[in-house]
Amino acid sequence: MSGTDKTKAGIELTGPIVVLVEPQLGENIGMCARAMGNFGLTRLRIVNPRDGWPNMAAQRAAAGADHILNSVELFDTVEAAVADCSLLFATTARAHDQAKPVVGPEEAAQQIVQETAAQGTTAILFGRERWGLMNEEVALANRIITFPVNPGFASLNLAQAVLLMGYEWFKLATSNALPFDMPERSERASNHQMQAFFDNLVSELDKVEFLRPPEKREVMLVNLRNIFTRMEPSKQDMHTLHGVVMSIAEGRKGPAKGGVLDGSDATRLRALLAEHSEARSPSESGTVRGLARLLRRNPTDAERILWQALTTDRRFAAQFKRQTPVGRHIPDFVSFTRRVAIEIVHPGENETVSRDRAARREWLAQRDYRVVDLSSEQIEKDVEAVLVEIASAIQGASASGA
Structure with missing residues (x-):
């Protein structure tokens, strides 16, 4: 039912009657009803359905076209099914050696629209799945419809044939109107x-x-x-x-550098954040919150390398978060599920940054987090070795938890 908007009313038009002659499978009847519903056809007549009627297989295959199946008319003979029709078409992929006009679906649709406008009743015969319509059934029709298909593979299934005719008729009856278009979101630039x-x-x-x-x-x-x-x-x-x-x-540097600051600037930003965040959490200070957000957007080179490695290595994928608060502290990386925090130590850090990290490490350790200190130089030199160290720490944390 994808694409069906049940809030919209269907278009009501008087279209041709679809007549299925001795259909063999309920599923085919249901798919024909679905095709009819797509193109505004509502009148379905069935002559001697092989598996009887009503048919649950047809109901399932109709995909919501219940209004068509609920008003199906049953007949014992083709003659009875088309007795009230003033213009009758027979669909076939084979020449029946009968002296009557042969038209394509587009021309047939034009004649149907004209006949309907003149208050006539039109119908289209569709034959059995295996062998189509018999000569005497084609003889009842005023016109033969055949489709421009590959002569070496001309057979269409029942629903395809109904859909093609429904499309041509509906396109003509609605002047080829599309169901929607994209609104102009902004006027043209001057x-x-x-x-x-x-x-x-x-x-x-x-x-x-x-x-x-x-x-x-x-x-x-x-x-x-x-x-x-x-x-x-x-x-x-x-x-x-x-x-x-x-x-x-x-x-702006974009993802290649992680933000608007380069690695050395981001390192200095960490020192500034440490100075402002002593004894305050990110939720308690607007300055700290702002600096923390800026730091998240501006990783150092080492942090960027490690983050990319953690997110692409299967051992750690989706486990770690970057610059995420844990209580009143923000470690560089943290895994809540593994109870592991990672701190990156940069060369030349001042006493304030070192004191801030020590307090953070103590606070996390008291809450059963294993803290892994990694130097930025180590990460930039051999990130694979760093990943092995992190994996070992995770195993140690798991063993301690056990």
Whole structure:
């Protein structure tokens, strides 16, 4: 039922009657009903269904097209099923050597719409799964419908044939209207806005000497402008593109460095956080909260390397969190399930950072966390060896817990 919006009312149109002649499988009847429902066909007549009626297999295969199955009309003969029809089509993949018009599904749909507009009753015969319609049944029809298919493999299953005819008829009856379109989220950008963006882009490109050699500058500018004018961007598009250009211009490092600070700046940020966080938790100080968030966005080089290793190694995947509060403390990495915390020691740390780490280590140890101290130089030199050390610590913590 994917794609079905039950909050929307169906389109009610007078379409052709679908007549299934001696269908053999209930599942095929149900799938035909589903195909009919897709394209607004509601009238289904069945001639001598092999497995009787009602049929639970048909109900299951109909995928919600119960309104069609509940109003099925049963007949003993094809003649009785089409007695009230003024225009009857017979679908077949075989030539029956009968002197009557042969049309494709699109032309048949046009004739059905015309006949319905003239207050006539139209119907389409669909034959048995194994051998289709017999000559005498085709003889009852005014027209033959055949589909433009591969002559070497022309047989369609019952539901496919019904769906193709339903599609052609519904497309014509609804003037090919689509059920939805995408709303315009923002009006088209003005020339003034486009020019302002382009001037800003060119200014930034000049700063990095992109528009060179000088003799090609004008051609390059024309090509660049054409890229954006072909897009026909909206005002929101222009805002987004402007933001992209300015973010690049301001020198943000992106995931390669983890944030807007390089590794040495991030190390200094840790010292600042340690100074502000003494005896205070992140929830108690706005300054500490802000610094903690900034630190999370700006890992040191060693922290970034270790985090990537922890998230890609199967031994630790999804176990560790980075810069996450544990009570009033924020270790570099922590596994709540394994009761292991990891601290990265950077060269040249001042006394405040060392005192802050010692207090954190003591607090975590009192709560049965095993704290692993790793030097940033060790991580950057041989992260694989570091992972082995962490795995050993996890095993030790598990053994202590046992």
